Amino acid sequence: MDNIGVIISLILILGGLVTLLIRSLQAREVDRRIIFLFIFLAVAAPILFPMTFKEKATQVVKSVFDKIENLPEGSTVLLSFDFDPAMAPEVQPMANAISRHCFEKGHKIIFMSLWATGQALLSHSLSEFILPGFPEKENLVDYVSIGYKAGNEGVLNVIITDIQKMFPTDVNSVPLDSIPIFDNIESCKDLDFIMSIGGGKPGPKEWVLFVGDPGDVPVGVGVAAVVAPQMYPYYPGQIVGILGGVKGAAEYESELIRVHPRFAEMDTPGLRMMGPQTLAHVVIMAFIVIGNVVFFRGRRREKKE
Amino acid sequence: MKRQIPLFITFFVGTLLIFSVFIPPMETLGENFTLFFDIIAVFAFFLGAGNLVRVHVSKLRKRKADWGFSIVTLIGFGFMLFVGLLKIGNPGGIAADVTAPGSWFQEMFNYVINPLQSTMYALLAFFVASASYRAFRAKNREATILLMAAFVILLGRTPLGMMLTAWIPDSLSIFQIPNMAVWIMNSFNLAGQRAILIGISLGVVAMSLRLILGVERTYLGGDDSG
Amino acid sequence: MKKTTYLLMAVISALFVLSWILKAGSLSGETDNYVIQGFLITFSAFLTLSVLSFLYADNPLYKFAEHLFVGVSAAFWMCMGFWTTIVQNLIPRLSDGLSSFFEVPPQPGDYNFFFFIPVILGILLLMRLSPKGGWISRWPLAFIIGTTAGLNFVRYLRSDFIKQISNTFVPLLGTEWQGIGHFFSNLDLSASGQLVTMAANWVIFLGVFCGLIYFYFSKEHKGAFGAASKVGIWVLMLTFGASFGYTVMGRISLLVGRITFLFRDWLEIIS
Numbered sequence: 001m002d003n004i005g006v007i008i009s010l011i012l013i014l015g016g017l018v019t020l021l022i023r024s025l026q027a028r029e030v031d032r033r034i035i036f037l038f039i040f041l042a043v044a045a046p047i048l049f050p051m052t053f054k055e056k057a058t059q060v061v062k063s064v065f066d067k068i069e070n071l072p073e074g075s076t077v078l079l080s081f082d083f084d085p086a087m088a089p090e091v092q093p094m095a096n097a098i099s100r101h102c103f104e105k106g107h108k109i110i111f112m113s114l115w116a117t118g119q120a121l122l123s124h125s126l127s128e129f130i131l132p133g134f135p136e137k138e139n140l141v142d143y144v145s146i147g148y149k150a151g152n153e154g155v156l157n158v159i160i161t162d163i164q165k166m167f168p169t170d171v172n173s174v175p176l177d178s179i180p181i182f183d184n185i186e187s188c189k190d191l192d193f194i195m196s197i198g199g200g201k202p203g204p205k206e207w208v209l210f211v212g213d214p215g216d217v218p219v220g221v222g223v224a225a226v227v228a229p230q231m232y233p234y235y236p237g238q239i240v241g242i243l244g245g246v247k248g249a250a251e252y253e254s255e256l257i258r259v260h261p262r263f264a265e266m267d268t269p270g271l272r273m274m275g276p277q278t279l280a281h282v283v284i285m286a287f288i289v290i291g292n293v294v295f296f297r298g299r300r301r302e303k304k305e
Numbered sequence: 306m307k308r309q310i311p312l313f314i315t316f317f318v319g320t321l322l323i324f325s326v327f328i329p330p331m332e333t334l335g336e337n338f339t340l341f342f343d344i345i346a347v348f349a350f351f352l353g354a355g356n357l358v359r360v361h362v363s364k365l366r367k368r369k370a371d372w373g374f375s376i377v378t379l380i381g382f383g384f385m386l387f388v389g390l391l392k393i394g395n396p397g398g399i400a401a402d403v404t405a406p407g408s409w410f411q412e413m414f415n416y417v418i419n420p421l422q423s424t425m426y427a428l429l430a431f432f433v434a435s436a437s438y439r440a441f442r443a444k445n446r447e448a449t450i451l452l453m454a455a456f457v458i459l460l461g462r463t464p465l466g467m468m469l470t471a472w473i474p475d476s477l478s479i480f481q482i483p484n485m486a487v488w489i490m491n492s493f494n495l496a497g498q499r500a501i502l503i504g505i506s507l508g509v510v511a512m513s514l515r516l517i518l519g520v521e522r523t524y525l526g527g528d529d530s531g
Numbered sequence: 532m533k534k535t536t537y538l539l540m541a542v543i544s545a546l547f548v549l550s551w552i553l554k555a556g557s558l559s560g561e562t563d564n565y566v567i568q569g570f571l572i573t574f575s576a577f578l579t580l581s582v583l584s585f586l587y588a589d590n591p592l593y594k595f596a597e598h599l600f601v602g603v604s605a606a607f608w609m610c611m612g613f614w615t616t617i618v619q620n621l622i623p624r625l626s627d628g629l630s631s632f633f634e635v636p637p638q639p640g641d642y643n644f645f646f647f648i649p650v651i652l653g654i655l656l657l658m659r660l661s662p663k664g665g666w667i668s669r670w671p672l673a674f675i676i677g678t679t680a681g682l683n684f685v686r687y688l689r690s691d692f693i694k695q696i697s698n699t700f701v702p703l704l705g706t707e708w709q710g711i712g713h714f715f716s717n718l719d720l721s722a723s724g725q726l727v728t729m730a731a732n733w734v735i736f737l738g739v740f741c742g743l744i745y746f747y748f749s750k751e752h753k754g755a756f757g758a759a760s761k762v763g764i765w766v767l768m769l770t771f772g773a774s775f776g777y778t779v780m781g782r783i784s785l786l787v788g789r790i791t792f793l794f795r796d797w798l799e800i801i802s
Contacts, residue, residue, distance in 0.1 A: 053464035089788025116611035151343025225781030311673035322681025347612035348653030381602030389610030454772025496738025497770025506691030
């Protein structure tokens with residue numbers, strides 16, 4: 001049924017693109033809403049009739065995976081949710097996959113956020129996606145959420161030397177000095193790994209500038225696709241690796257399933273999203289090609305005249 | 306006085322924070338000033354919210370165009386403030402996480418802010434598609450290079466790229482689209498972004514210095530009366 | 532309002548109520564709060580569709596959604612700032628009474644008279660709302676600007692300038708030639724043979740150098756300088772092309788997220 005759905009959708013989209021090409025060549029006006037409809041179809045069809053692909057992790061993603069995989073059991077990882085709903089579909093799958101990976105390896109996780117919206121998304125992620133897979137994990141022992149603080153990079157400037165000064169309590173007003181995870185953690189310099197997931201300011205870049213470089217702490221970044229190219233100058237000297245956009249999330253999920261097959265049973269939104277992503281990319285490339293065919297035809301005609 | 310005191314504050318705080326990096330005994334002072342900054346940032350949120358209310362109340366009073374929608378803004382603002390400040394429905398009470406699952410505040414986030422913000426940004430997918438059809442032309446050599454890089458990335462960052470070029474033997478694997486995408490990202494993109502980054506950093510450093518030394522004063526505004 | 536507008540509103544309201552009833556019905560076996568949950572999911576879908584309706588044309592539904600978002604977001608950030616920073620970081624340092632009211636545990640040595648400074652500066656910042664006392668809000672503004680400048684000065688200089696330059700000095704010639712080696716391996720540039728690695732290093736070194744030359748406007752771009760600048764443009768074009776590709780990817784992901792919500796959480800046509 002799914003295959004038939006995929007074929008029908010592909011035929012519809014292909015037929016539509018050919019019609020678009022013909023109309024464009026005839027120099028007839030194409031309403032922008034037709035273009036919008038194409039994109040909607042290209043995204044909706046693979047969601048209705050899922051197309052699944054295998055992914056292979058690139059080195060920038062694999063370095064983050066290997067870092068978490070090779071940390072000794074009981075290491076402390078800080079995971080910062082520095083994003084809002086506008087980035088969430090891209091980066092939340094990464095955050096979930098990395099949290100699961102850390103739990104699977106027996107690491108302790110400190111969750112925090114530099115964005116107010118990040119704390120709300122973190123709360124949602126923890127209760128809906130992360131903790132249901134790990135019912136044995138105990139709050140304050142295996143993980144803790146210290147939440148959000150206002151002040152952007154100002155927050156980082158304090159926690160690089162003293163976490164408790166900036167975060168006297170966790171989100172539920174439990175003093176940090178009574179939380180077992182913080183027994184040997186005074187500042188960010190005592191952490192084994194930091195993963196910042198975001199895409200705006202403050203976000204991964206600020207973690208590199210204010211914590212990673214001055215504190216010599218390994219920092220990995222998971223970023224929205226728009227920001228991903230801007231993070232490459234920091235790799236590999238200043239950051240461990242980069243998860244860029246939904247593709248980065250899909251690669252991480254595929255690596256997680258490859259090494260820990262039990263995660264195949266869990267939801268993998270990154271991998272699931274690659275179907276619609278692929279078709280939409282093809283349609284956008286087709287738009288560029290059609291636009292250019294019409295442009296060059298027009299230019300040649302102008303030259304002749 | 307109206308200008309001298311702010312200029313002194315900027316100079317004092319800026320210099321102190323720079324020195325606190327290099328002089329360990331000043332570290333605590335630097336932390337405290339940063340904490341002050343974080344607290345003032347919250348007052349900036351209050352200022353933003355206050356300004357929003359002022360603008361919409363004024364719009365409502367003067368019955369300006371679309372004044373009816375200002376009521377929506379004010380009701381939304383008031384309701385969210387009410388459920389947030391009083392932690393209505395929070396299962397853990399006053400000391401618990403303000404975003405605890407089940408609290409009204411968190412439900413408002415999940416079912417109002419989340420869909421609204423993500424859909425507003427999702428609209429951009431449609432506009433990017435429309436721009437690709439109407440504006441993305443290989444008019445000259447530079448634009449063609451840009452277009453080719455975009456195509457390699459668009460294909461290389463999807464499974465389709467590998468499917469199309471999987472037949473290329475390993476000895477020539479550099480011509481497989483995903484590998485070309487990796488190559489572009491790790492060398493050309495890295496170089497270009499680094500050149501931009503170095504330029505921006507020089508700009509930030511120069512601007513910071515201008516601000517601290519009081520050369521740059523535009524943030525003080527031109528009108529002394531306020 | 533026109534008669535058709537009333538009719539349209541009636542139809543939308545009827546569809547909303549119908550969706551609410553159906554959604555509540557489908558949730559009735561799963562949760563006790565199925566009526567409220569049904570309403571929330573329907574309202575969420577209504578807001579999603581209201582924003583998407585902008586694609587057809589600007590309309591009152593979109594304006595409703597837009598205005599609601601502005602109001603709710605402002606209050607959200609305000610509440611978050613209040614509970615996470617004012618209550619947890621400021622109040623324990625200023626007042627024991629308020630600390631116990633908000634059930635924030637007092638910390639030994641917390642009380643610090645100096646924390647009245649940000650309170651005073653914060654109140655001065657709020658003076659901006661007053662028509663006559665706005666000038667005094669320059670003091671906290673100066674504090675914010677000074678802090679940002681002080682924080683950024685050293686960090687940008689270290690991470691985005693010095694480290695970037697030092698990272699650009701990569702080995703351009705291997706000391707010992709070990710053959711061409713792999714062209715690529717496992718989507719990993721660093722796992723390639725010596726030829727590809729060296730070529731990549733050359734691209735990085737020359738790319739940064741030529742890119743910087745392009746941004747140098749104090750000398751006319753002619754001769755060798757002009758040629759380097761031209762190479763710089765090409766490198767930058769490749770960079771922007773990559774950025775465009777990634778931007779498309781990002782925007783599509785957001786749309787996938789919303790359509791998935793509509794199909795799965797609201798309409799339940801996919802699992």
